[in-house]
Amino acid sequence: MDSELKRKIVMRANLTLMMIIGALLQVSAVTYAQKVTLSKNNTSLKNVLKNIQLQTGYDFVYPIDLVKNAKIVTISVNNASIEDVLEQCFKDQPFTYKITNKTIIIKAADIFSNTVEDNVWIDISGQVTDEKGQPLAGATIRIKGSQTGTVANADGKFSIKNIHQSDVLQVSYTGFITREITIDNVSGSLQIVLKEDKQALTEVVVLGYGTTKKETLTGSVSTLKMSSKENMPITNASQALHGVSGMWINQAGSQPGQDVASIRIRGIGSIGEAGKNNPLVLVDGIEYDLNAINPAFIENITVLKDASAAIYGSRAANGVILITTKKGRKGKTDINYSYSYGRQSPTMLPDVVWDPILYMQMKDQALINEGRSPAAVDYSPAQIEEYRNGMATDPLTYPQNNWFDIILKTGYIQQHNVRFSGGSDAVLYNIGLGYMDQDGILIQANHANRYTLNANISANVTPKLKIGTSIIGNYKTFSQPAFGGANATNYYFNRLTRALPIFGTYTADGKYANVVFVTPKRNTIENPLMLIKEGSNTYAGQSILAKIEATYELPFNLKYNLNYGVDKEDAFRKSFEPYLVSYHPITGAPNNYNTHPASNNADENYLNQSFYQTLTWDKTFAKKHSLSAMVGTSYNNFNTINFSGHIEGYFDNELTDLNAGSTLPSVTGQITKNIIMSYLGRLNYGFADKYLLEGTFRYDGSSRFARNKRWGFFPAVSAAWRLDKENFLKDLTFIDLLKLRGSWGKMGNQDAVNLYSYLNTVNLGYDYTFANNISSGAAIAAYNDPNITWETTTTYNAGLDIDVFKNRLGVVFDVFKRRTSDIIRTVKIPNQVGGLAGPTKNIGTVDNTGYEISLIYRNKINQFSYELAGNISHVNNKVIDLHGEKIISTRRITQEGYPIDSYYLYKAIGIYQNQEEINSSPNLGAGVRPGYLKYADLSGPDGVPDGKIDANDRIITGISSPKYNYSFNLNVGYKRFSLSTFFQGVQGIDLYPTLNWAVPFNNGAGVTKEWATDAWTPQNPNARLPILTVATDATENFQPSTFWLKKGSYLRLKNIQLKYDLPTKWLSKISMKNISLFVNGENLVTFSKYKDFDPEKDVTGDSFYEYPTLKTYSFGINATF
Template sequence: MKKKQKPWVWTLHTHKRALRIMKAIVVLFLIGIVQAYSATSYSQEKQVNLKLNNVKIIQVISALEEQSNYKFFFSPQSMDVNQTVSIDAKNENIEDVLDELFGQSNVAYRIIDNQVILTTKEVTVTNAQQQTHKISGSVVDVNGEPLPGVNVYEKSNPTNGVITGIDGTYSIEVSSVDAILAFSYIGFEPQEVNVSSRTTIDITLVEEFTDLNEVVVVGYGTKKKVNLTGAVATIEGQALENRPTDNILKSLQGTVPGVTIIDRPGGTSINIRGRGTFAGASSPLYIVDGIEVSSDFFNNLDPTTVENISFLKDAASASIYGAKAAYGVVLVTTKQGKKEALRVTYNGSYGAQKATYLPEVLNSWQYADMYRTSELNSGIEEANLRYSTQDVQKYKDGSDPDLYPNSNWFDLVLEPSAMFTKHSLNISGGAERVQYLFGIGYQRDESLTPGEGTDRYNFLSKTSADLKDWLTVSTNINFIYKKYDRTLGGASLTEFLRVPPTQVARHTNGEWGSIRDFRQATAEEINYNPLRTLMEKGRGNSDTRHLLTNMMAILKPFEGFKFTNQLAYNYYDYRSFSFQNTMEGVPSYLNPNGGTIPGTASDVNQMDNYWLYNEKLIYDGWINYDREINGVHNIGVMIGMHADSWHQKHLDVGRKLFPSNDMNAIDGGSTDPDNQLTTEGSFTEETSLSYFGRATYDYNGRYLLEANFRADASSRFANVGKWGYFPSVSAGWRLSEEAFMSDINWLDNLKIRASWGKNGNIKSVGLYDTYDTFSGAGTVYNGGTVLPILVEGRIANSNLTWEKTTTTDIGFDLSINKGIIGFVFDYYTRVTDDILVEQTDIPTETGISNLPYKNVGKVKNNGIELALTHQNQIGDFSYSVGVNMAYMNNEITDLGDGIDKLPPSSYWINQVGQPIGSFYMYEADGLYSTEDIANGDVVEFGGYEIEAGMVKLVDQNGDGEITGEDRTIVGSDVPDLTYGLNIDLNYKGFNLSMIGQGISGVKVYMDNEASQAFFNSSVPREWQLDNWTPENQDAQYPKLFKENDLRYQYNSIQSSYWLFNANYFRIKNITLGYTFPQHISNSIGLEKLRVFVSGDNLFTISGDKRMKDFDPERSSGRGYQLNMKTYTAGVSVTF
């Protein structure tokens, strides 16, 4: 029998605001509806032609399913499926056939959409049966959704039965108050209940364990999960819906082993199985509905429109995508219409967000007192100190804020919290031959910075029509519009840290601050006022439009054969605008009659308009042939081709001297060439051609084989290396299907699998790296005239070829007792070779600054991944717990030409035997103590005067002094261990879920703002109050010195003292929801009603205790934006 598929619930965010972009979306929406309803002309009633003699009823049902596309559902107790019947139907509809088949039997039928539910006809009650007991109630699943078509019958008399209605309700009369009521439903565990005189019985049915038969999306097709031989992880859309976030990647954190997702401001990043190259990003390939998209498009998909996401982690699963899949593939399938009645779903939520951490900075008197200490330690006399003890006291008592302010710039500029809202409206449904889904969504995110915020609009339209039994066509429109409004000042947190609390933001008379350290500030200092620049410097915005649309036709001319053609168009448009205002000068507080302070006015305004767009036309066509031989041999073959053409243009125009700050048109600026900021543009293009194929074989679901191959050609390469070839093979053995394992009843599945394959990384090669390049940036002086000339850029290497990865994966899958326990394990090795390395053997006398690349580098990653799950149901309570972990080791194994290491870049280096991008600096061994100094245990460094309380550097080579040769590898910013925790609890209508994520073995270098307390007039952090003194030799921060003191500079030298432990475990999300009982929802005209509250980034355990205001998901210590802690309340309504 076939499993009953539950209807999906679609959600997409929307908002009441009606902006111009919504007009365009509505037009697209209406077009999609017209498409759907015009296509319904194909939805004619299916006529049945069937002639069978002396066959079993089950064979007739199978024939009807195959010919009519109807699905039959029934209980074994409802009829004898082995009864012999004959039938002769010519061009009859399904009702006539069913009447002929069951008219004279005790079987009743009911048709709901394309589903036929068979039950036992109710028996007329005789006088001998008058002592009956009536019961009514409802049947729902564990999520509280009604289950129509459930068989409800009296166990002692199976002929006395009914089925639940479309709302899951039923009513039945049983023979006595002690009768046993049975509930059965295809795909769910049967359940029996003693009536015990009750008149109302509500039942929650639990799905049967079907994990092994789940279908998983893979490249150019789908496969049963049980038949997978590669390393593939899948997340269902329902899991995303239960975690209301604004970003898909945030919803996935901590859920998939080997997939590291870091939520950093400015963009959430994803990495599969670690960093693999130093020639570019090790980012995965993103595919949405079969089309390659950018990471930005993926990040801005509405999570509630996603049906499932598959992660292809090894070469066996990813090699079908060849040159772009070296570091994994993320496959997204969006939801689509079903064969069901019209369904409308609304989702809405509101919330607030605040910073996970704000820098805990000193107030003005603490700053002044700490600065005094630094000057005293640097030998400055009391009379020459910037702040006296009296000044410190004045800052402390706050009696004169115009001269002795206490300016916390974070409090002055930022709002304590910011609001956000998300709304969606979805319409879906379908008939026998046509299905549709339309959705619009809106999301608004305010910023902590006043005047800044982001609006995002999503539109999705999907239609599918079976024009003929052998022809299906579909269309897909996915449109995203995003607008970001910003100010031109005050946004960077670096500015807040670079202005001391002793500078006035705004005087009590309303004028902008002109005082720093109780004296008149310089013009430069005044102009650095973050509050002033926020309010007066100017405005800007950026618009992003992203359209992904495709048309697909699937032909099935005969059994087992399928020909798929897909034509897609991918369009991206980015526009930004900024206008920097003229600004009036700031008057002097100390000399109010002296006019404005010179240098504080900005007399020149300026505008910049930037536009970039790109578009890609894509064709994919592939043929599938699948055949089963003798019921045990299953063979599949797929061959196809891919072609695309991409081009991009950009234009940047800037002008000065506009007559008004209110101008919005670029032509309002000066036409004088000296007042033109910029006028530039570019055009780039790329084409590619690919051929691919797959062959699969399995013997009786026990022995599994698969081979993939792809050949890619790209215009990036010269003829020598234009084509790349990427094969893979994999195999699986399901031991649980062997005869010698048949008596182990608790073992659902035990599969061993292995794979090997190659992939390419085209992203490491620039569009024109195989061509000589020139620029017009040079000039020459000729007879008193300056002439522009072409300057040679990078010398081409026509022998450049693809960067390649070779991956070997061995793993096993285990399932016990119908999925109560599940375990997945993988061990892999991934070797990346032919990595581009810039040549270093060309003499500098050639004048060539950009040296050519060569394919000589090699990197090896190896690691383990495991996932353990446990799920169970106890009465009305169900739960699931999942933990996952991945350990990864990264090592550079070759740099070519006998090179041991590449020239270091700042504090990074790539060196053989070490991870990519290792921290390369001096190793620190704490701070010098007074005992070290007294014993002469000091290592000299370049003439610096070493004393107690200064950073103690390690002499690596033991030559008695610290030199550049003593720098060494001291860690990496790539975690070697990632782990996650997922908990889901359900009780009746209540649901509580939690997701946690952690990383270990990672460091972050906190440079200037950590190592230099007063860097560029920076305000120190509270943790730096714990600085070294003879009485506090266990301090976290070295001895203080003035910023121009050589000892201050020595302490801030790049060393491991300023490396911070970035290990953390964070509760990424907690959601509590309640789904109202069906009878309550129905009483107010709803199918489903759910309310929820949710929070993100609520709790964090950090590995480093020094900086309590440090968010470990941040990438560095300078110029960062803030991570957000969010609180959300929302509702989901289905009509």
């Protein structure tokens, strides 16, 4: 910046400052002319001063004990100046007063009359309270223009020594108006009363392309202040969203470095891939990965659930999550540092049989139960006896391995975050750095590191021009087991569930062992220790979101805002799958896990350029009519470049680069581009802040569709009525807010459409024979619909907001309906057409209806404060139209009249007790025996029972998404201690566990202990489980049936935290503002009927092949300098 430009900026800044000072002097002059009307007879001086304060707005400062000795006052004035009133009040009193700005200082009479030297240094002490006399612990008392100051203690008291008589005290507290008090040779104890800053206490809600006040909000919006999640051991923002009204957050595992949470807002609206139901996430107005931002750098989160999301048009059908990062605030630089360390372990694991003798006996019994001869079981009595004896003498050959103990350990997580924030009238800044180090519960290949940056800087370049820039950076690495690619951890847990207690770890000579006895159906022996220790699978990814923003104030109340942001992400995955062999612990015979080493590299690049500009106008007419308008344009350009390479034929396991391989090389890659252009607008009208109306629109064009289908219009309208401002309620002074709301809007879901879905694509590889020669060919593999367009969601919402008893009690109630039409899915075509896939078309309609209730009550009694809050959300999902089609997938069905992905099962009606009962009933299969499940014959082809058990007898029952989501929390505080508890749960969801461990001996896997104690036998006919069999042999017991459908509802103590704030009198000596010490418990207790695994699991899969949910015990410190 050249010197001339600097000079102009300084001149303008000085001119602006002079204008502000001049305006303040004008206001001051007017204020001093205020008049007082007062009539009091034989009343205390303190009472008179309070009346003067109420009429004029002047503040009085005086020593606490001073006015106790004042004489009784009788005064009667009408429209008198404040000076005349004060003269009458202080007539014949032993003290006098002095007016400084808006403050009246009262002292002993000789204080102001005595002549003193200029260079006088004094001591000051006092107490800071609110208007109710409650102490304001932590209030800041500072000498204006210096670094000298202190913080009020728990009683609101403070003292500052050796300050100059001409100094000015600045007294501030969050949510209160800052006061300035001239010392002017005053000593003794001061009583300083701060007034609430009504404007600061008004909650501001972030909306699309703007903000509004809670009182004037017309839509259904949930807000989360991240201060409520402070010090919790959360690593990503999705964890913080638990408990937000109207949202279902299913965490489904705690793998380090990965966020596998599914987020649903007011139900599931689309059919098919889970990603079609994801909400749009914006960070400071730009789309960004929710998992990439450090939760410690988030100020608040807003969730748009109804028509308020329509301003984001074709990408808002599943709701919108708006994240606002922390910004700088005016004042000296604050340095905040936080540290936490926690230990982690699984919340719940299956109760597996790890006793090798019991395992072999149960396996043999299962085979006998299904008809196998005792002489043909897997483990003979002699083998079992040999194993029993060998466990004591040769534990390597005859192990009794609990693979949980061998493979799992206690993990840890530590986080460091530091923030620098502050600013002046010219520049505001907030810069944060974070580091996370997490070591998972697997003994190896389970580590993650993350480095984060968040920088926000804004500057008032001129009185009309404000510019800002922000950078959010993230660099993370994590490791996984070698085999399984990007989902290697889940693949490894699949292998772990196949581990048996008789599987060995090492042979006597240090090689990887397999098993002493041949295990049927286990041609490949998976030694879990070998699979986790050998090879490598690493991920390194970085992302940066850079944004620049400018706002310029134009004439006629116009304001122009310009934003340009770039989200650049790239990641590199590298895995090496070595050649692995395990050996028989006695003979040394090898068993190959795989036949050759292989290496895989993948490079992923993503670039999103986002540009939007808005022009806003605000005007108030006749003091009652408020009108505001906003129009804007938006442009998004999404680009991806993906590349992957695979090669085999390595000489050994040492060289792992791609160029060291020699056989079966393969390369794949993809480049995509997608552009969205938009025009948008908003119009708001309010009459006396009582009747509120809002309308929005967005006109989107997307390159995902054909030219004649690219543009869509998405309007919305909402209104609210502030009943608390009506005259017929004015006498009900306990009502602070009573507002009715209603909204309607349309939104789209273009992300449900794959790129180029409107084109018939030609695929290579369709070779053909011509004249006995094979020639290369190409063919159309699938028909596509050129008229395909986005899914459309229409929302209806009615709501009620209530705040009463000085905002101590708050209630929010909403009832809603979301109808999603033109659902995108692949349509089947007749087999006569050939081996072609059907086209992707807009077919289907789904409804989500429900309600939400949120309550909060908070109060403070002296130094004790408490807050009780909770919410519950109900969603009823129903398929309205599928053109009569049924979508069936093993145990699930999507059909008109039922929820998406309902369970489609045989109805189990008990357990067969004897052969006679079997002979007299229709059966599913020829191998049914006593102890097997009995199924109901409900229907035949013509709808009536036909004496057979077949697909006609299946019923639709159970749902895979919860009907109810709820949470509640209790926070209490006393003096410097605070305790918070947070509970979260779901109700009305079903799970269907299957495969390894969920059913006995599945495909050679193990078994859980319940089958040893709760399975049917002739001696135990009332058992909970059917007779013990091998699931993959005797399949009659393990058909999809209601018997195996489990209730997945749960209530979890999600977090409990105890915090202690160190006394301010200690901190002031070391120039500290605050130090908090805390201990945390996360996911400590879960109440659920589902005992097989943690109930918060992946509902799209029915296995245990996923990383467990972890509970965490942590402690830490949060300090501000």
